[in-house]
Amino acid sequence: GQQVMQIPQYQHVQEGEDFTTYCNSSTTLSNIQWYKQRPGGHPVFLIQLVKSGEVKKQKRLTFQFGEAKKNSSLHITATQTTDVGTYFCAGNNNDMRFGAGTRLTVKP
Amino acid sequence: GAGVSQSPSNKVTEKGKDVELRCDPISGHTALYWYRQSLGQGLEFLIYFQGNSAPDKSGLPSDRFSAERTGGSVSTLTIQRTQQEDSAVYLCASSLGGLGTEAFFGQGTRLTVV
Numbered sequence: 143g144q145q146v147m148q149i150p151q152y153q154h155v156q157e158g159e160d161f162t163t164y165c166n167s168s169t170t171l172s173n174i175q176w177y178k179q180r181p182g183g184h185p186v187f188l189i190q191l192v193k194s195g196e197v198k199k200q201k202r203l204t205f206q207f208g209e210a211k212k213n214s215s216l217h218i219t220a221t222q223t224t225d226v227g228t229y230f231c232a233g234n235n236n237d238m239r240f241g242a243g244t245r246l247t248v249k250p
Numbered sequence: 251g252a253g254v255s256q257s258p259s260n261k262v263t264e265k266g267k268d269v270e271l272r273c274d275p276i277s278g279h280t281a282l283y284w285y286r287q288s289l290g291q292g293l294e295f296l297i298y299f300q301g302n303s304a305p306d307k308s309g310l311p312s313d314r315f316s317a318e319r320t321g322g323s324v325s326t327l328t329i330q331r332t333q334q335e336d337s338a339v340y341l342c343a344s345s346l347g348g349l350g351t352e353a354f355f356g357q358g359t360r361l362t363v364v
Binding site: 230 | 283285290291293294295306308309343349350352353354356357
Protein backbone atom coordinates (compact mmCIF):
# COMPACT_ATOMS: atom_id res chain seq x y z
CA GLY A 143 0.00 0.00 0.00
CA GLN A 144 0.90 3.65 -0.17
CA GLN A 145 3.68 4.72 2.18
CA VAL A 146 4.89 8.22 2.98
CA MET A 147 8.36 8.64 4.44
CA GLN A 148 9.38 11.86 6.15
CA ILE A 149 12.78 13.08 7.30
CA PRO A 150 14.30 14.18 9.54
CA GLN A 151 12.46 12.86 12.57
CA TYR A 152 13.75 15.69 14.77
CA GLN A 153 15.31 19.06 14.08
CA HIS A 154 16.62 21.47 16.69
CA VAL A 155 17.57 24.92 15.46
CA GLN A 156 18.65 28.24 16.84
CA GLU A 157 16.06 30.96 16.38
CA GLY A 158 16.70 32.66 13.06
CA GLU A 159 18.08 29.55 11.36
CA ASP A 160 16.29 27.88 8.48
CA PHE A 161 14.49 24.53 8.65
CA THR A 162 13.48 21.98 6.01
CA THR A 163 11.50 18.75 6.19
CA TYR A 164 11.17 16.29 3.31
CA CYS A 165 8.53 13.77 2.30
CA ASN A 166 8.77 10.90 -0.14
CA SER A 167 5.96 8.67 -1.31
CA SER A 168 6.28 5.15 -2.67
CA THR A 169 3.57 5.97 -5.21
CA THR A 170 2.57 8.96 -7.30
CA LEU A 171 0.20 11.17 -5.36
CA SER A 172 -2.92 13.00 -6.46
CA ASN A 173 -2.00 15.78 -4.09
CA ILE A 174 -0.11 16.37 -0.87
CA GLN A 175 -1.12 18.29 2.21
CA TRP A 176 0.92 19.70 5.08
CA TYR A 177 -0.23 19.94 8.68
CA LYS A 178 1.24 21.37 11.87
CA GLN A 179 0.67 19.91 15.31
CA ARG A 180 1.62 22.02 18.30
CA PRO A 181 2.64 20.19 21.48
CA GLY A 182 -0.49 18.83 23.14
CA GLY A 183 -2.66 19.82 20.20
CA HIS A 184 -4.15 18.26 17.12
CA PRO A 185 -2.97 18.58 13.50
CA VAL A 186 -3.99 21.77 11.74
CA PHE A 187 -4.04 22.14 7.97
CA LEU A 188 -1.40 24.40 6.44
CA ILE A 189 -1.59 23.95 2.68
CA GLN A 190 -2.29 21.61 -0.23
CA LEU A 191 -0.20 21.09 -3.36
CA VAL A 192 -1.76 19.54 -6.45
CA LYS A 193 0.29 20.29 -9.56
CA SER A 194 3.58 18.77 -10.58
CA GLY A 195 6.42 21.13 -9.62
CA GLU A 196 4.10 23.41 -7.70
CA VAL A 197 5.59 25.92 -5.26
CA LYS A 198 3.51 27.82 -2.73
CA LYS A 199 4.53 30.34 -0.09
CA GLN A 200 2.96 31.39 3.18
CA LYS A 201 5.05 34.19 4.68
CA ARG A 202 8.25 32.44 5.83
CA LEU A 203 7.05 28.97 4.74
CA THR A 204 7.76 27.59 1.26
CA PHE A 205 6.15 24.37 0.07
CA GLN A 206 7.23 22.39 -2.99
CA PHE A 207 5.75 19.42 -4.83
CA GLY A 208 8.12 17.38 -6.95
CA GLU A 209 7.87 17.00 -10.71
CA ALA A 210 6.97 13.33 -10.37
CA LYS A 211 4.43 14.10 -7.63
CA LYS A 212 6.15 11.66 -5.30
CA ASN A 213 8.06 14.04 -3.05
CA SER A 214 7.52 17.32 -1.28
CA SER A 215 9.31 19.69 1.04
CA LEU A 216 8.51 22.40 3.55
CA HIS A 217 11.11 25.09 4.17
CA ILE A 218 10.89 27.67 6.93
CA THR A 219 13.11 30.72 6.65
CA ALA A 220 14.41 32.39 9.80
CA THR A 221 12.60 30.22 12.34
CA GLN A 222 10.83 31.75 15.30
CA THR A 223 9.83 30.19 18.61
CA THR A 224 6.23 30.16 17.38
CA ASP A 225 7.26 27.66 14.69
CA VAL A 226 7.75 24.95 17.33
CA GLY A 227 5.72 21.82 16.69
CA THR A 228 5.57 18.72 14.53
CA TYR A 229 5.12 19.13 10.80
CA PHE A 230 3.39 16.34 8.92
CA CYS A 231 2.92 15.72 5.24
CA ALA A 232 -0.11 13.74 4.11
CA GLY A 233 -0.23 12.06 0.73
CA ASN A 234 -3.58 11.55 -0.94
CA ASN A 235 -4.41 8.76 -3.33
CA ASN A 236 -7.01 6.23 -2.33
CA ASP A 237 -6.83 7.47 1.23
CA MET A 238 -4.81 10.00 3.24
CA ARG A 239 -1.54 8.67 4.66
CA PHE A 240 0.63 10.75 6.93
CA GLY A 241 4.37 10.81 7.20
CA ALA A 242 5.92 10.21 10.61
CA GLY A 243 6.39 13.96 11.09
CA THR A 244 9.35 16.18 11.84
CA ARG A 245 9.47 17.61 15.33
CA LEU A 246 10.94 21.11 15.30
CA THR A 247 12.31 22.75 18.40
CA VAL A 248 13.65 26.30 18.36
CA LYS A 249 16.13 27.68 20.85
CA PRO A 250 15.61 31.40 21.55
CA GLY B 251 -20.70 22.61 17.28
CA ALA B 252 -18.38 24.27 14.87
CA GLY B 253 -15.64 21.67 14.92
CA VAL B 254 -15.06 17.94 15.05
CA SER B 255 -16.08 16.60 18.42
CA GLN B 256 -14.71 13.42 19.96
CA SER B 257 -15.80 11.65 23.10
CA PRO B 258 -14.69 10.69 25.60
CA SER B 259 -11.59 12.88 25.77
CA ASN B 260 -9.93 10.33 28.03
CA LYS B 261 -10.65 6.66 28.58
CA VAL B 262 -8.95 4.25 30.94
CA THR B 263 -9.94 0.64 30.50
CA GLU B 264 -8.82 -2.73 31.71
CA LYS B 265 -7.07 -5.12 29.40
CA GLY B 266 -9.58 -7.39 27.69
CA LYS B 267 -12.51 -4.96 27.86
CA ASP B 268 -14.21 -3.47 24.81
CA VAL B 269 -14.26 0.30 24.19
CA GLU B 270 -16.20 2.59 21.91
CA LEU B 271 -14.88 5.92 20.74
CA ARG B 272 -17.19 8.47 19.19
CA CYS B 273 -16.65 11.11 16.55
CA ASP B 274 -19.08 13.86 15.53
CA PRO B 275 -17.80 15.38 12.29
CA ILE B 276 -18.48 18.87 11.05
CA SER B 277 -22.00 19.04 9.66
CA GLY B 278 -22.08 18.44 5.91
CA HIS B 279 -18.63 16.88 5.70
CA THR B 280 -18.78 13.78 3.55
CA ALA B 281 -15.42 12.31 4.49
CA LEU B 282 -14.39 10.99 7.88
CA TYR B 283 -11.03 9.57 8.91
CA TRP B 284 -9.71 7.76 11.97
CA TYR B 285 -6.05 7.81 12.95
CA ARG B 286 -4.06 6.49 15.87
CA GLN B 287 -1.14 8.41 17.35
CA SER B 288 1.15 6.87 19.91
CA LEU B 289 3.16 9.18 22.17
CA GLY B 290 5.59 11.23 20.12
CA GLN B 291 4.80 9.30 16.97
CA GLY B 292 3.12 9.96 13.66
CA LEU B 293 -0.47 9.42 12.60
CA GLU B 294 -1.28 5.84 11.75
CA PHE B 295 -4.16 5.57 9.27
CA LEU B 296 -7.00 3.34 10.44
CA ILE B 297 -10.09 3.83 8.30
CA TYR B 298 -11.65 6.27 5.84
CA PHE B 299 -15.34 6.85 5.09
CA GLN B 300 -16.45 8.77 2.02
CA GLY B 301 -20.14 9.40 1.54
CA ASN B 302 -22.08 6.20 0.97
CA SER B 303 -19.11 4.30 -0.45
CA ALA B 304 -17.70 1.23 1.24
CA PRO B 305 -15.11 2.39 3.79
CA ASP B 306 -11.40 1.93 3.25
CA LYS B 307 -10.51 -0.38 6.14
CA SER B 308 -7.00 -1.14 4.98
CA GLY B 309 -5.39 0.52 8.01
CA LEU B 310 -7.19 -1.38 10.75
CA PRO B 311 -4.42 -3.26 12.63
CA SER B 312 -6.44 -6.34 13.55
CA ASP B 313 -9.95 -7.77 13.51
CA ARG B 314 -10.40 -6.44 17.04
CA PHE B 315 -10.85 -3.00 15.47
CA SER B 316 -14.01 -1.97 13.66
CA ALA B 317 -15.74 1.28 12.80
CA GLU B 318 -19.06 2.36 11.49
CA ARG B 319 -20.60 5.58 10.38
CA THR B 320 -24.33 5.91 10.80
CA GLY B 321 -26.36 8.09 8.47
CA GLY B 322 -23.25 9.59 6.96
CA SER B 323 -22.57 11.51 10.14
CA VAL B 324 -21.49 10.20 13.54
CA SER B 325 -18.82 7.51 13.60
CA THR B 326 -17.92 4.97 16.25
CA LEU B 327 -14.58 3.19 16.48
CA THR B 328 -14.82 -0.02 18.49
CA ILE B 329 -11.88 -1.89 19.92
CA GLN B 330 -12.65 -5.34 21.27
CA ARG B 331 -10.60 -7.18 23.88
CA THR B 332 -8.27 -4.23 24.34
CA GLN B 333 -4.54 -4.81 24.73
CA GLN B 334 -1.92 -2.55 26.29
CA GLU B 335 -0.45 -1.80 22.87
CA ASP B 336 -3.78 -0.21 21.94
CA SER B 337 -2.97 2.68 24.29
CA ALA B 338 -2.70 5.82 22.16
CA VAL B 339 -4.55 8.94 21.14
CA TYR B 340 -7.26 8.20 18.60
CA LEU B 341 -7.86 11.13 16.28
CA CYS B 342 -10.87 11.67 14.05
CA ALA B 343 -10.94 14.11 11.16
CA SER B 344 -13.55 15.17 8.63
CA SER B 345 -13.41 17.01 5.34
CA LEU B 346 -16.00 18.59 3.13
CA GLY B 347 -15.20 16.90 -0.15
CA GLY B 348 -13.09 13.88 0.69
CA LEU B 349 -9.50 13.40 -0.40
CA GLY B 350 -7.86 16.58 -1.54
CA THR B 351 -9.82 18.87 0.72
CA GLU B 352 -8.73 20.26 4.07
CA ALA B 353 -9.19 17.84 6.94
CA PHE B 354 -10.28 19.18 10.31
CA PHE B 355 -9.21 17.19 13.34
CA GLY B 356 -10.91 16.66 16.66
CA GLN B 357 -9.02 16.91 19.93
CA GLY B 358 -8.73 13.14 20.12
CA THR B 359 -9.51 10.44 22.65
CA ARG B 360 -6.62 9.37 24.84
CA LEU B 361 -7.03 5.64 25.48
CA THR B 362 -5.07 3.98 28.24
CA VAL B 363 -5.29 0.22 28.66
CA VAL B 364 -4.15 -0.99 32.09
